[in-house]
Amino acid sequence: MTPRIGGPTLPQKRELVTAIPGPKSVELMARRRAAVSAGVGGTLPVFAAAAGGGVVVDIDGNSFIDLGAGIAVTNIGNASPHVVQAVQEQVAAFTHTCFTVTPYESYVQVCEELNRLTPGDHEKRSALFNSGAEAIENSIKIARSYTRRQKIVVFEHAYHGRTNLTMSLTAKNMPYKHNFGPFAGDVYRVPMSYPLRDGGRSGLEAAKAAISHIDKECGADTVAAILIEPIQGEGGFIVPADGFLPALLEYARQNGIVFIADEIQTGFARTGAWFACEHEGIVPDLMTTAKGIAGGLPLSAVTGRAEIMDAVHAGGLGGTYGGNPLACVAALAAIRTMEEMNAVSMYKNIEAIMWSRLEAMQRQHPTIAEIRGRGGMIAIEFVKSGSDEPDADRCSKVAKYCHEHGVLILTAGTYNNVIRFLPPASISDALLNDALDVLNQALQATA
Numbered sequence: 001m002t003p004r005i006g007g008p009t010l011p012q013k014r015e016l017v018t019a020i021p022g023p024k025s026v027e028l029m030a031r032r033r034a035a036v037s038a039g040v041g042g043t044l045p046v047f048a049a050a051a052g053g054g055v056v057v058d059i060d061g062n063s064f065i066d067l068g069a070g071i072a073v074t075n076i077g078n079a080s081p082h083v084v085q086a087v088q089e090q091v092a093a094f095t096h097t098c099f100t101v102t103p104y105e106s107y108v109q110v111c112e113e114l115n116r117l118t119p120g121d122h123e124k125r126s127a128l129f130n131s132g133a134e135a136i137e138n139s140i141k142i143a144r145s146y147t148r149r150q151k152i153v154v155f156e157h158a159y160h161g162r163t164n165l166t167m168s169l170t171a172k173n174m175p176y177k178h179n180f181g182p183f184a185g186d187v188y189r190v191p192m193s194y195p196l197r198d199g200g201r202s203g204l205e206a207a208k209a210a211i212s213h214i215d216k217e218c219g220a221d222t223v224a225a226i227l228i229e230p231i232q233g234e235g236g237f238i239v240p241a242d243g244f245l246p247a248l249l250e251y252a253r254q255n256g257i258v259f260i261a262d263e264i265q266t267g268f269a270r271t272g273a274w275f276a277c278e279h280e281g282i283v284p285d286l287m288t289t290a291k292g293i294a295g296g297l298p299l300s301a302v303t304g305r306a307e308i309m310d311a312v313h314a315g316g317l318g319g320t321y322g323g324n325p326l327a328c329v330a331a332l333a334a335i336r337t338m339e340e341m342n343a344v345s346m347y348k349n350i351e352a353i354m355w356s357r358l359e360a361m362q363r364q365h366p367t368i369a370e371i372r373g374r375g376g377m378i379a380i381e382f383v384k385s386g387s388d389e390p391d392a393d394r395c396s397k398v399a400k401y402c403h404e405h406g407v408l409i410l411t412a413g414t415y416n417n418v419i420r421f422l423p424p425a426s427i428s429d430a431l432l433n434d435a436l437d438v439l440n441q442a443l444q445a446t447a
């Protein structure tokens with residue numbers, strides 16, 4: 001029988017009991033096609049029944065190794081016990097009051113936790129929202145309100161969401177922006193540090209190039225915010241060269257520009273630190289978080305310097321559901337779990353295993369141009385043999401092979417040629433190694 005209860009007690013194994021997709025998923029896929037907009041994307045051809053630890057079980061009883069965690073969301077494992085219990089208790093107490101109508105303690109507690117955990121010991125404030133895109137939108141509102149300036153600087157390969165403003169901040173046309181314009185104004189895109197593809201420029205050289213664009217095309221004194229993912233997510237886990245982020249931050253400071261770190265994908269232990277900014281020793285003015293914050297419930301936040309966060313007029317920030325009580329208690333339980341399990345060190349362990357296994361694969365397959373990332377946020381980028389030309393076809397074949405053999409992996413990258421790994425911290429070493437064995441077979445089968 002297909003399990004319906006997830007969590008860490010779900011058997012931790014890769015097991016296929018039908019072809020992929022199985023008959024129940026095939027049937028449901030037909031209903032999906034008839035009922036759900038064709039515009040909504042889909043990675044796996046199977047439907048979930050339960051998930052926990054490092055596996056997702058589908059409605060036909062197939063057990064997949066989870067190297068996606070949603071998209072970097074269930075970092076502590078799916079249906080994590082503290083989260084389940086907290087949500088069950090909260091749902092029976094009250095489901096909703098709207099924080100801006102009748103406030104509740106858990107919202108305040110989440111803000112206290114965010115203020116405590118994010119980099120920097122200055123005075124901070126937070127505000128809660130529903131999705132990553134909504135947090136980004138609000139970080140821009142706050143930065144504009146504080147600086148009384150309008151221009152926003154973003155980077156090549158950036159991803160910040162799918163609403164009108166965040167689409168405008170996102171770099172990639174297909175599938176995110178195509179046919180969806182007109183886009184928001186006063187958004188300026190400047191070059192990123194992408195060590196594999198910018199001729200090995202140093203972080204300082206790359207920052208100089210970005211700053212020159214800002215100076216020439218915007219004028220520093222008209223810029224409200226510089227917005228950047230410290231490691232780019234959808235763009236392909238691009239880790240900027242050392243020194244790039246600190247140089248940009250210093251430039252922002254000198255010019256009264258609010259520096260916003262988008263840690264929506266990198267946050268909450270994912271990179272082997274609570275937040276990726278810590279690897280660069282930088283303290284952003286504002287930080288956006290979401291995804292891993294609440295164990296799978298929809299919650300996002302903007303956290304930052306009290307004087308910036310408090311610059312907005314009373315009533316200027318809000319929303320019906322932002323900081324919903326179920327999501328808030330889930331976040332408190334998720335944060336407690338991350339501290340108890342030491343998710344930071346678990347992700348460092350995952351990094352060590354993945355890195356050595358992937359290096360061995362790269363020696364066999366030099367078309368893996370680069371292994372990059374940190375902690376449990378690691379990627380490989382494919383090129384065509386003997387060139388630096390992106391190989392999207394190989395990448396999608398590898399992903400398909402893995403899916404058909406019981407491993408859930410995701411792709412990414414401006415050129416669609418990156419496989420990214422985002423396992424939950426709770427994955428066992430044995431399961432992770434089994435998934436990497438399948439990846440190795442996929443590389444051989446598609447060579």
Ligand code: PLZ
Pocket residue numbers: 071131132133134136159160161162229233234262263264265266290291
């Ligand atoms: N900023 C850095 O990674 C979401 C997008 C999936 P939302 N990334 C996953 C998809 O195809 O839509 C993301 C992110 C960074 C912002 C966002 C947006 O977060 O919660 O999806 O709105």
